[in-house]
Amino acid sequence: MERAxxxxxxxxxxxxxxxxxxRTQDVExxxxxxxxxxxxxxRVLIRADxxxxxxxxxxxxxxxxxxxxxxxxxxWLQYLPYTDRYDYLAAMNNNLGYxxxxxxxxxxxxxxxxxxxxxxxxxxxxxxxxxxAFGTYGLDIGAFTPFFYAFxxxxxxxxxxxxxxxARLTYSFxxxxxxxxxxxxxxxxxxxxxxxxxxxxxxxxxxxxxxxKIFIERTANVGIIPRDLAIAWGCTxxxxxxxxxxxxxxxxxxxLVYDRLEFKVITGVGYRGTVGDCFDRNYVRMLExxxxxxxxxxxxxxxxxxxxxxxxxxxxxxxxxxxxxxGIENPRGELGHYVxxxxxxxxxxxxxxxxxxxxxxxxxxxxxxxxxxxxxxxxGATDIVIGETDR
Amino acid sequence: xxxxxxxxxxxxxxxxxxxxxxWARLSSIWPMTFGLACCAIEMMAVGGPRFDIDRFxxxxxxxxxxxxxxxxxxxxxxxxxxxRVKRLYDQMPNPKYVIAMGACATGGxxxxxxxxxxxxxxxxxxxxxxxxxxxxxxxxxxLEGLMLLQQKIRRQKVVRVPxxxxxxxxxxxx
Amino acid sequence: MPALQRDTGWGPxxxxxxxxxxxxxxxSQAGFPVELHQPNLPVFAAEGEAKELAAxxxxxxxLWRGDAYVQLADRGRIVGLCRFLRDQLAYQQxxxxxxxxxxxEDKELWGMYAFLSLTTKLRLSVKTMIPKDDCRIDSIVPVxxxxxxxxxxxxxxxGITYTGHPDPRHMLLPDDWVGNPLRKDYKFPEExxxxxxx
Numbered sequence: 192m193e194r195a196x197x198x199x200x201x202x203x204x205x206x207x208x209x210x211x212x213x214r215t216q217d218v219e220x221x222x223x224x225x226x227x228x229x230x231x232x233x234r235v236l237i238r239a240d241x242x243x244x245x246x247x248x249x250x251x252x253x254x255x256x257x258x259x260x261x262x263x264x265x266x267w268l269q270y271l272p273y274t275d276r277y278d279y280l281a282a283m284n285n286n287l288g289y290x291x292x293x294x295x296x297x298x299x300x301x302x303x304x305x306x307x308x309x310x311x312x313x314x315x316x317x318x319x320x321x322x323x324a325f326g327t328y329g330l331d332i333g334a335f336t337p338f339f340y341a342f343x344x345x346x347x348x349x350x351x352x353x354x355x356x357x358a359r360l361t362y363s364f365x366x367x368x369x370x371x372x373x374x375x376x377x378x379x380x381x382x383x384x385x386x387x388x389x390x391x392x393x394x395x396x397x398x399x400x401x402x403x404k405i406f407i408e409r410t411a412n413v414g415i416i417p418r419d420l421a422i423a424w425g426c427t428x429x430x431x432x433x434x435x436x437x438x439x440x441x442x443x444x445x446x447l448v449y450d451r452l453e454f455k456v457i458t459g460v461g462y463r464g465t466v467g468d469c470f471d472r473n474y475v476r477m478l479e480x481x482x483x484x485x486x487x488x489x490x491x492x493x494x495x496x497x498x499x500x501x502x503x504x505x506x507x508x509x510x511x512x513x514x515x516x517x518g519i520e521n522p523r524g525e526l527g528h529y530v531x532x533x534x535x536x537x538x539x540x541x542x543x544x545x546x547x548x549x550x551x552x553x554x555x556x557x558x559x560x561x562x563x564x565x566x567x568x569x570x571g572a573t574d575i576v577i578g579e580t581d582r
Numbered sequence: 583x584x585x586x587x588x589x590x591x592x593x594x595x596x597x598x599x600x601x602x603x604x605w606a607r608l609s610s611i612w613p614m615t616f617g618l619a620c621c622a623i624e625m626m627a628v629g630g631p632r633f634d635i636d637r638f639x640x641x642x643x644x645x646x647x648x649x650x651x652x653x654x655x656x657x658x659x660x661x662x663x664x665x666r667v668k669r670l671y672d673q674m675p676n677p678k679y680v681i682a683m684g685a686c687a688t689g690g691x692x693x694x695x696x697x698x699x700x701x702x703x704x705x706x707x708x709x710x711x712x713x714x715x716x717x718x719x720x721x722x723x724x725l726e727g728l729m730l731l732q733q734k735i736r737r738q739k740v741v742r743v744p745x746x747x748x749x750x751x752x753x754x755x756x
Numbered sequence: 757m758p759a760l761q762r763d764t765g766w767g768p769x770x771x772x773x774x775x776x777x778x779x780x781x782x783x784s785q786a787g788f789p790v791e792l793h794q795p796n797l798p799v800f801a802a803e804g805e806a807k808e809l810a811a812x813x814x815x816x817x818x819l820w821r822g823d824a825y826v827q828l829a830d831r832g833r834i835v836g837l838c839r840f841l842r843d844q845l846a847y848q849q850x851x852x853x854x855x856x857x858x859x860x861e862d863k864e865l866w867g868m869y870a871f872l873s874l875t876t877k878l879r880l881s882v883k884t885m886i887p888k889d890d891c892r893i894d895s896i897v898p899v900x901x902x903x904x905x906x907x908x909x910x911x912x913x914x915g916i917t918y919t920g921h922p923d924p925r926h927m928l929l930p931d932d933w934v935g936n937p938l939r940k941d942y943k944f945p946e947e948x949x950x951x952x953x954x
Contacts, residue, residue, distance in 0.1 A: 227645040
């Protein structure tokens with residue numbers, strides 16, 4: 192793979208270009224909470240010397256919805272709809288994380304068809320989530336068309352979800368003990384049709400955005416996160432893989448049926464810049480869509496017959512006393528649920544380890560030294576969901 | 583309308599002027615790009631190719647409140663954000679409209695009971711014209727809300743004096 | 757390192773038990789006052805378990821299921837323990853820092869730390885007790901910078917002071933918020949800045 196050398200005029204983090212004829216002074220710029228490129232209600236305070244960012248500070252909490260307190264006050268199953276709402280772009284993944292944590296305390300295993308159905312739908316949701324990431328990243332960078340492309344395909348996916356659970360965004364489909372219901376007749380065929388359709392469309396995105404000269408100029412060599420920094424700051428998911436770390440919970444700590452599926456873990460390779468830049472993070476997401484599609488196909492091929500839910504789990508769940516942590520690979524990174532039970536029908540503690548929360552904590556440290564316009568590119572490449580950072 | 587607003591009695595001329603002004607207003611509602619939570623994704627879907635809010639003349643999403651007529655409060659408002667919502671609303675030029683999209687903006691939604699930071703409805707800080715139910719509402723529901731708002735604008739009296747009974751009572755601003 | 761063996765629907769289980777045992781052995785050899793806690797119920801529920809649980813509860817026996825963890829008796833040594841885990845046992849990543857208030861009448865909070873190793877692919881949970889009347893513990897940010905925001909969040913939710921934290925501001929709640937919401941004895945506010953909360 193060819194590597195373009197960094198352009199000579201580019202500023203490395205920490206390095207400053209001194210222009211004698213331009214007198215600049217420090218200005219503080221307040222981005223957000225209402226700002227079109229902060230993906231919701233994130234607020235970033237940026238101190239800039241002329242056009243160069245010298246310091247950045249994120250302010251969170253504009254969408255704090257007390258999810259963890261609610262978890263301690265409602266029944267185990269009643270909490271499930273709240274899991275939909277913290278990472279609303281990948282609600283199936285959130286349902287899965289919480290359900291697995293509760294199942295760990297219950298000590299039950301979901302029947303094979305349920306597990307395959309879960310894997311399949313979670314991967315479909317990953318594609319939907321990455322489509323939004325790709326579309327809105329285009330918007331941030333200044334390209335409007337990818338957004339329409341992404342939403343066109345996303346609507347097809349939402350039709351599939353709607354057909355199986357009735358909701359477009361907040362599904363509550365995967366629940367402790369299995370899934371809500373079996374696939375309706377013709378649903379698997381519908382998924383297969385989507386795969387065929389999406390396969391043809393995906394190269395269009397690649398040509399439209401990823402190989403676009405303007406896009407490469409805006410993202411390659413911008414916001415570089417070195418490998419060690421990414422690990423030390425607890426980054427996970429595409430942020431970590433974009434920095435060249437070969438780590439994926441689906442392969443390394445397999446859950447559901449991932450150990451029976453074949454897929455590649457995509458890492459950033461510096462395709463158009465340095466390893467770990469904004470381009471690489473987007474590159475990982477783009478290629479992950481293809482891998483997810485592969486997994487969906489394999490799930491369709493291997494789908495067994497039988498029950499989809501464990502028969503013993505009713506509406507009132509009383510897990511054994513204990514505590515359990517389950518981390519799963521969400522589209523944004525490791526989504527962890529740490530639940531504590533005392534044997535009653537209400538949890539003692541539901542802790543959500545949100546991937547975008549941890550990924551975002553690094554952003555203010557890689558911003559200094561970049562240009563002001565690149566701040567938008569860096570925030571966009573992090574692909575945060577504010578519902579999740581604030582919970 | 584400044585000096586001319588609500589000065590004239592009903593007659594053929596003023597009715598026609600009002601009709602024209604209202605028609606212009608309702609056919610080019612410019613919403614503000616203002617997504618708060620989950621509902622914002624459905625709002626984006628409304629702007630996307632399948633639902634296409636542009637058919638109703640409301641597709642020009644503005645990034646600044648100074649150019650916007652409509653604030654779609656799409657998502658949960660908490661106390662920290664509430665002050666900002668109020669400030670954004672105050673910056674919008676008249677005439678301005680608010681759609682409360684979804685259960686949270688309408689009345690706190692699923693966070694009503696245990697959400698200690700969640701404001702139980704955005705109507706506690708800004709006056710709301712249309713409430714759209716759902717969690718999150720389907721895009722069709724938001725479009726219906728928009729059409730209801732257009733109906734409301736169609737009935738407005740711009741240069742004519744409204745009858746006393748028609749003057750809406752000022753919503754209480756806490 | 758090959759991937760861990762998946763032995764349950766929610767992921768590897770035996771490997772983590774062994775990781776906790778190994779970490780406990782290494783830590784106690786290095787002189788840390790640690791204790792290993794292992795669940796005493798089987799990984800998978802047996803037939804009629806609910807009755808068994810109820811009976812055990814009556815007799816005062818404590819049966820529990822889930823993860824094994826290492827408990828640190830002296831909370832003052834948490835930074836040293838983290839440094840040991842990072843440098844000697846290759847737990848490069850901090851996954852989570854949080855606390856648990858088990859009951860309002862309890863005298864102590866649980867301080868929880870979750871670590872992940874990218875090389876050995878193992879996980880480890882460490883628990884330490886923080887008394888409510890002296891609610892402070894050393895910050896582990898010098899060892900794991902990724903703990904920064906987690907500690908800020910836990911601090912405002914539980915009223916824990918992380919001594920030596922470089923940036924002890926509020927994380928999610930407004931600056932003038934009163935109370936620590938995730939404490940079990942937290943009273944929901946009546947109004948905030950003149951806006952009614954109910």
